[in-house]
Amino acid sequence: LLAAPPVERTVDSVCPFCGVGCQITYQVGGERIVGVQGRNGPANQARLCVKGRFGLDYIHHPDRLMLPLIRKPGAPKQVPPAGADWRAVFREATWDEALALATGPLRALRAAHGPKALAGFGSAKGSNEEAYLFQKLVRTGFGSNNVDHCTRLCHASSVAALLEGLGSGAVSNPVRDVEHAEFILVIGANPTANHPVAATWMKNAVQRGARLVLADPRATDMRQHAWRTLQFKPDADVALLNALLHTVIEEGLTDAAFIRDRTLQYEALRQHVQAYSPEAMAPLCGIAASTLREVARAYATSPAAMIFWGMGVSQHVHGTDNVRCLIALATITGQIGKPGSGLHPLRGQNNVQGASDAGLIPMMFPDYQRVDNPQARAWFEQFWGTALDERPGYTVVEILNLALADDAHPHKVRGMYIMGENPAMSDPDLHHTRHALAHLEHLVVQDIFLTETAWLADVVLPASAWPEKTGTASNTDRTVQMGRRALAPPGQARPDLWIIQQMAAGMGLRWHYPGAEAGVAAVYEEMRQAMHRSIGGITWQRLERDSSVTYPCLSADDPGQPVVFTERFPTPTGRATLVPAGIVWANERPDADYPLVLITGRQLEHWHTGSMTRRAAVLDALEPIATACMNAREMARCGVQPGALVQVRSRRGAVQLHLRLDEGTPDGAVFMPFAYAEAAANLLTNAVLDPFGKIPEFKYCAVAVQALQ
Ligand code: SF4
DSSP, rough: OOOOSOOOEEEEOOSSSBOOOEEEEEETTEHHHHHHEOOOTTTTOOOHHHHHHOGGGGGGGTTTTOOOOEEEEEEOOOOOOOOOOOGGOOOOOOOOHHHHHHHHHHHHHHHHHHHHEEEEEEESSSOOHHHHHHHHHHHIIOSOOOEEOOOOHHHHHHHHHHHHHOOOSOOOSSSGGGGGEEEEEEESSOOHHHHHHHHHHHHHHHHHTTTEEEEEOOOOOGGGSSSSOOOTTTTTTHHHHHHHHHHHHHHHOOHHHHHHHHHHHHHHHHHTTTTTHHHHHHHHHTTOOHHHHHHEEEEEEHEEEEEEEHHHHSSSSSSHHHHHHHHHHHTTOSSSTTBEEEEEOOOOBHHHHHHHOOOOOOOTEGEEEEETOOHHEEEEEHHHHHHOSSSSOOHHHHHHHTTSSSOTTTTTOOOOEEEEOOOOHHHHHHHHHHHHHHHHHHHEEESSOOTTTGGOOOOOEEEOOEEEEEEEETTTSSSSEEEEOOOOOOOOOOOHHHHHHHHHHHOOOOOOSSSSSHHHHHHHHHHHHHHHHHTTTHHHHHHHSEEESSSSSSTTOOOOOSOSSSOOOTTTTEEEOOOOOOOOOOOOOOSSSOEEEEEEESSSSSSTTTTTTGHHHHHHSOOSEEEEEOOOOHHHHHHHHHTEEEEOOOOOOOOEEEEETTTSSSSTEEEESSSOOOGGGOOOOOHHHHHHHTEEEETTTEEEEEEOO
16 A cells, blocks of 8 residues: 655656546655645546545556566467466566567568558557657558557547547537536446546536436446436437437427538438437337437527537447437537537546547547548658558457458558557457467567566567656547656666657667657657647647646647637538438347346446556455446346356356446346456457447447356
């Protein structure tokens, strides 16, 4: 725990966990972080959740990687059970040897098979500068757009729909705009667990009198504060949302002027939703028609209404369709483009917004300039001084599928560089994912721990934790914030920005970023030029002085714009495009062999694949073991008791874990967090993708539960 030496100094920074982006102050004593205080940042006003306040000691865990590791000849490529000795698989190496062994085979694969043989996964846990430099390395050094990161697993479908409909993939209003909202719809999200400080602002809004509607197959803790809770069937989102649209239009609750002046394709939407009356949709989504109508009326007639959503909306084969419906709901009612009215996809990781903005995605250069747009490509070719691939690259799941392609496949992926991501835990259908990673001819992993992915690497490069480096991150509100270094990395671990530059040099690139901490300020200033349409007015010096600025911010005297779309949308016409969505059911629905729906997600205490929070003493003490949640009725049907050891199996795998009673989990379903390697939920999940966002259907697959004792 954090009981420790007296505080010797303090360092202002940002929380390394979720996308809320709470500002913090590290208390440092004896070269350890001994405490964390909330700071007066725009997103948190000194508030913190348990992760931010008590979860930082992971950086001092004895499992930290301190030296580069090289795989021993013949060592099996597999994820071992907990407690395995890494010395059986790896040997320690110097940085010179490790970097030579990391880049030499990548160069050879590129020479033998072409640029598409290589791919890179960057990280949403690192800084904007790292994301920018990583994608630049892949595009200019590997030679293709095969670069992606975990946004593909969280909000890729949201971004696809938002770019299509509104011309921007980010939020329209910050979380704290709920202070001005009279109505709040939270759909497919569990803010008290996943965005806890954001949830506190929502609760404050309810205390002030705002009406909160929760729409989710799981009834979460926020229901204590809700005006209405819509616990709909797990893949019936489009049916529910189309019923709301139908009601708004049929009952004449639209904003006719907004539709006339600021949207396209309204008539197609109107005709489409005629078939989706609440009365027709009620049996499909499991919500009474009268309730659907009541919620639609309240939303449309509210003076100001916000919609928040999370992975429950995005992680479906119809994830993009869900967000198309939300965009339509906000625009036909005029509930966007003013204080307290807007759309907010709650971003998961601390810098998933910034990493996407910085171009860590296969179809876009920085600032969402499409790689297949000749003008955009010409600009970046001149800016970076090299020819660039004109075709979008492959996405996370596609890249790993291509690792298992036939040798004759022209785009077979043979070598990868993975920085700070853990696909061997985070991707769907893990037996397949791990087989693909092990099948690569060469894999370089850069991380702070020997993650499940790092166990499959040929070369492991020891990296820096967030408190050990300076850099910026952009939170869910589009606010760019300064993270400051409090400690040096342990042993021979190095800043990620330095490692990326060494990898670039090994790939033959000639970069020069002078200055302290691997030239982080110089990298930021180059990135600012590449992203002048959004952060052109946010200089490094300004961030050093102010700690945070919200974009768009185009000049030194621009204060930044927390609320956007006030006059027009950033589309060629300035209007929003309405896209009708039909019902697409989940890819794999329950049957006699697998009668339950598996819903995966996160817990308050554990973050993503658990590599950090399960090594944080307080968080691990609070939630030490994997559990699966079911309600009492479903437990009785399955013949199991709370606390029982059970096997949960799908068509792709099986795990063993204990049951937890949770009356919020719906009938016919089981909920599992995906942070536990010993009972990895993603061994069970289905790798089918949303066709637009290419996001896997983590929120729905068929499983069976069986008692083991
Ligand atoms: Fe950190 Fe998110 Fe908790 Fe804030 S709400 S302290 S950003 S984990």
